[in-house]
Amino acid sequence: MDRFGIFNMQDNNGKHSIIYLDDLSYTSADVPTMPGDFNHDSAVDDADIDLLRLAVINMTSDAAFNVDGIGDENIPDESDFAFLIQEIIVSTNGDGDLNGTVNFDDFVILSNGFGKINTNWRQGNYNLDLVTNFNDFVKLSARFGQTCPCAPEPHTPEPTTLVLTLVGGITLSWGRTRISRP
Numbered sequence: 001m002d003r004f005g006i007f008n009m010q011d012n013n014g015k016h017s018i019i020y021l022d023d024l025s026y027t028s029a030d031v032p033t034m035p036g037d038f039n040h041d042s043a044v045d046d047a048d049i050d051l052l053r054l055a056v057i058n059m060t061s062d063a064a065f066n067v068d069g070i071g072d073e074n075i076p077d078e079s080d081f082a083f084l085i086q087e088i089i090v091s092t093n094g095d096g097d098l099n100g101t102v103n104f105d106d107f108v109i110l111s112n113g114f115g116k117i118n119t120n121w122r123q124g125n126y127n128l129d130l131v132t133n134f135n136d137f138v139k140l141s142a143r144f145g146q147t148c149p150c151a152p153e154p155h156t157p158e159p160t161t162l163v164l165t166l167v168g169g170i171t172l173s174w175g176r177t178r179i180s181r182p
């Protein structure tokens with residue numbers, strides 16, 4: 001019999017015991033090569049954000065989701081979600097196309113998904129629920145015009161002001177589109 005790892009243990013009474021570890025095998029753990037790459041496609045992107053969102057909602061027990069290394073390592077939380085987006089991907093809430101800047105293109109992404117359920121990051125769902133709605137718009141508005149890396153806690157502009165600005169932008173864009181048609 002192969003024996004590996006022999007330990008000489010001593011209990012409180014001074015009695016010695018020899019411990020043998022038999023038939024050990026070693027396999028490499030299934031650890032992501034990149035932190036945050038939950039689907040193992042060698043990229044950390046919106047697909048991984050969506051996986052982490054579901055993990056937080058479902059309280060999925062998997063240490064791989066503990067990307068910030070703090071809290072309960074087996075229960076991912078909002079801090080892990082923020083860490084993945086801000087520290088690993090270097091993006092922010094509202095950056096629907098993950099190009100590092102929150103601008104009108106991202107607002108169009110959100111508007112296309114607005115009111116829908118079971119939405120993902122690419123449909124403007126920037127928080128830990130399963131719908132794209134006004135809460136996601138507020139998150140986008142807080143970052144509108146910013147380029148990452150972004151400050152952890154941005155000043156949230158008045159949504160009303162931003163709505164007027166964005167609606168104005170949509171109107172101008174729509175007008176240009178109509179004019180350019182033959």
Ligand SMILES: [Ca+2]
Pocket residue numbers: 036037038039040041042043044045047048
């Ligand atoms: Ca991935």
Ligand SMILES: [Ca+2]
Pocket residue numbers: 065066067068069070071072073075076077079080
């Ligand atoms: Ca954590």
Ligand SMILES: [Ca+2]
Pocket residue numbers: 094095096097098099100101102103105106
């Ligand atoms: Ca963007």
Ligand SMILES: [Ca+2]
Pocket residue numbers: 124125126127128129130131132133135136
């Ligand atoms: Ca949402």
